Amino acid sequence: xxxxxxxxxxxxxxxxxxxxxDEFAAVESHLDSCASCRAELQEIRYVTxxxxxxxxxxxxxxxxxxxxxxxxxxxxxLENTPPSRPQAVWQQLLVVFRExxxxxxxxxxxxxxxxxxxTTTIMLWNDASELQTAQQQGRMSAVRLNSTGVIPAAExxxxxxxxxxxxxxxxxxxxxxxxxKQYQLWLVKDGVRTGAAxxxxxxxxxxxxxxxxxxxxxxxxxAEVTIEPAGGSLQPTSDVILTxxxxxx
Amino acid sequence: xxxxxQDDGAxxxxxxxxxxxxxxxxxVRYSRxxxxxxxxxxxxxxxxxxxxxxxxxxxxxxxxxxxSERGSVRVWLATLTRNHxxxxxxxxxxxxxxxxxxxAEASILPETYWGKTESEVDLRLRQDLVRSAVGQLTEQQxxxxxxxxxxGYSHSEIAxxxxxxxxxxxxxxxxxxxxxxQLLGNQRTV
Numbered sequence: 001x002x003x004x005x006x007x008x009x010x011x012x013x014x015x016x017x018x019x020x021x022d023e024f025a026a027v028e029s030h031l032d033s034c035a036s037c038r039a040e041l042q043e044i045r046y047v048t049x050x051x052x053x054x055x056x057x058x059x060x061x062x063x064x065x066x067x068x069x070x071x072x073x074x075x076x077x078l079e080n081t082p083p084s085r086p087q088a089v090w091q092q093l094l095v096v097f098r099e100x101x102x103x104x105x106x107x108x109x110x111x112x113x114x115x116x117x118x119t120t121t122i123m124l125w126n127d128a129s130e131l132q133t134a135q136q137q138g139r140m141s142a143v144r145l146n147s148t149g150v151i152p153a154a155e156x157x158x159x160x161x162x163x164x165x166x167x168x169x170x171x172x173x174x175x176x177x178x179x180x181k182q183y184q185l186w187l188v189k190d191g192v193r194t195g196a197a198x199x200x201x202x203x204x205x206x207x208x209x210x211x212x213x214x215x216x217x218x219x220x221x222x223a224e225v226t227i228e229p230a231g232g233s234l235q236p237t238s239d240v241i242l243t244x245x246x247x248x249x
Numbered sequence: 250x251x252x253x254x255q256d257d258g259a260x261x262x263x264x265x266x267x268x269x270x271x272x273x274x275x276x277v278r279y280s281r282x283x284x285x286x287x288x289x290x291x292x293x294x295x296x297x298x299x300x301x302x303x304x305x306x307x308x309x310x311x312x313x314x315x316x317s318e319r320g321s322v323r324v325w326l327a328t329l330t331r332n333h334x335x336x337x338x339x340x341x342x343x344x345x346x347x348x349x350x351x352x353a354e355a356s357i358l359p360e361t362y363w364g365k366t367e368s369e370v371d372l373r374l375r376q377d378l379v380r381s382a383v384g385q386l387t388e389q390q391x392x393x394x395x396x397x398x399x400x401g402y403s404h405s406e407i408a409x410x411x412x413x414x415x416x417x418x419x420x421x422x423x424x425x426x427x428x429x430x431q432l433l434g435n436q437r438t439v
Contacts, residue, residue: 020403
């Protein structure tokens with residue numbers, strides 16, 4: 001297998017997924033530390049990535065699209081909510097405003113939250129300057145994540161579904177991190193932190209993702225965001241850049 | 250909301266933020282790709298539907314796994330589909346039933362094209378090149394390539410199946426890929 005201690009000879013089979021388990025593990029290990037073999041693998045993938053083009057095109061049955069959307073709705077976040085549910089409106093408006101650059105980033109949060117108020121009538125402003133919305137039993141809520149000062153301009157929002165089982169997080173005005181690091185959301189309960197989302201932001205410092213937590217979000221007292229190695233950490237390894245107290249039932 | 254002007258990367262960001270309508274748009278763009286690969290590998294319409302649902306469900310749940318530096322969304326979806334379909338094949342152990350059929354089809358693939366984007370012309374040209382290049386491989390090279398890529402056979406499984414020494418199988422795979430590299434050059438698919 002080795003070629004000057006490299007794994008070049010095994011890379012074609014590796015790219016095709018044809019190595020046996022022990023050899024696969026050896027190649028993976030070598031690739032972690034060998035830029036030369038990684039570059040060679042990239043060249044091979046220029047070829048293997050295109051092999052799907054050999055397959056004749058077949059159109060799936062129309063019913064499959066409906067099945068997919070029903071499956072998505074059953075997956076939790078959309079359960080028992082109509083197509084025009086408040087969360088979708090909130091998120092879609094956010095996208096529209098970002099795409100068309102109708103407002104500056106600092107004004108965007110104010111406008112979006114005002115629209116949430118108008119369209120759902122469930123958001124209660126605790127403080128006009130604080131922009132933190134209160135939540136009511138059974139209604140969606142949005143919580144502002146405040147900068148701790150590590151990245152002064154950083155902003156974020158955590159939206160929580162009406163049943164408190166699902167959520168989504170959006171970050172803005174934070175640095176793009178490159179391949180080796182990601183933002184990680186932590187939910188805190190009794191001092192124990194649980195990783196709940198990994199986020200990558202674009203060159204404008206904007207990004208978002210779904211929140212995955214083992215318990216309803218109302219069981220957690222606060223949320224924190226840190227910068228962690230790509231793929232996430234078991235516990236925070238850097239300073240908190242955003243934080244928020246979470247509404248309790 | 251109309252997402253038709255969004256590129257694939259932007260669409261994935263919207264999916265990650267929890268917008269089902271963005272997933273629906275991605276499905277419209279790539280369901281033929283995903284379903285076709287799944288059907289080709291599994292040879293079963295019910296299994297192909299299951300794999301298609303699994304792939305788009307994974308995009309919905311784990312969209313953050315996509316890395317743009319690794320390749321296009323199209324290639325990522327093709328790879329996801331292939332992996333899911335091969336996992337299914339392995340679970341059901343239907344290699345023997347479909348192997349001969351797949352290998353026979355490798356040389357008589359119809360003229361069909363992927364893609365519905367502004368880069369469609371580039372994609373069609375690339376597809377013609379790939380078909381032509383695979384057609385220029387020897388029968389032995391094409392055989393091991395298809396067994397490995399489309400059926401998920403390992404080195405040793407191919408050797409056992411064909412009654413060949415393991416070293417011969419390795420050599421054939423290497424020579425097949427090397428030949429394709431020379432024929433296709435290094436232009437990345439769009």
